[in-house]
Amino acid sequence: MGETKIYRWFRDGIVMAIAGVAICFSPNRVLAAEKIIFTYGATTQSISLTELQTFVETGETASSVESLLSHSQQHPFVMRWILQQEFPAETVMISDLLNTIPGEYVLSQTGRVVGSESERANVQALRGALIASTSDNNLVSLIELLENYPTKQVYIDGKILSKLRVGLSQLVEETNQYIKPPANFPSN
Numbered sequence: 001m002g003e004t005k006i007y008r009w010f011r012d013g014i015v016m017a018i019a020g021v022a023i024c025f026s027p028n029r030v031l032a033a034e035k036i037i038f039t040y041g042a043t044t045q046s047i048s049l050t051e052l053q054t055f056v057e058t059g060e061t062a063s064s065v066e067s068l069l070s071h072s073q074q075h076p077f078v079m080r081w082i083l084q085q086e087f088p089a090e091t092v093m094i095s096d097l098l099n100t101i102p103g104e105y106v107l108s109q110t111g112r113v114v115g116s117e118s119e120r121a122n123v124q125a126l127r128g129a130l131i132a133s134t135s136d137n138n139l140v141s142l143i144e145l146l147e148n149y150p151t152k153q154v155y156i157d158g159k160i161l162s163k164l165r166v167g168l169s170q171l172v173e174e175t176n177q178y179i180k181p182p183a184n185f186p187s188n
Contacts, residue, residue, distance in 0.1 A: 033149040040158035
C-alpha cells in the first residue's frame, strides 16, 4: 500500500517535471534554436532552422542547404532521411534513462555531434530537448531535437554524424529485438 502512494507521487512528479520542461522549451520561447551550424571537417555552413525545416518537409533546398550538401558530398535524400528519421521514445522512460550514469554518458557522447559552441551544459540541453521532443508523440527525430534545442545556435559535426548513421541504424534494429514497446505504443 505504501508503494502505491510512493509510485503515484513519483509518477505525478515526473509528469509535472516533463510538462515544465516542455513548457520551458516550447518553440515560442525566446531561447530556441534559430540557426544550425554544420561543420564538416574544415568546412562550416550556417543554415537557419526555417530553411532546414523546409528542406526536411518539402525537399526544397535553399542556397545554404545546397552548399552544405555539396561540401559534405551528401545526397539530399540521405540527409533528409537522417534529419527526419523518427525513433520511438516514451517520455518518462527517456527521462529516467537520461538521468542515470549510462544516460549521462550517452548524452555526453551525443554532445560531440550536436551541441552548443561552448560545449558547456550540452548534457542538460540535450536531455531537455529530447524530453521536449518526445512529450507530444513519443517519437524523436534529429530535426525535432534541433527545434527543441534551448540555444539560439546549434552545432552539428557532420563528419561524425555521417559515420554514426550506419551504427545508429544497427543499434535501433538490435535494440528493437530486446525491447518490446507497450501495447498502446504508436507504430509507424
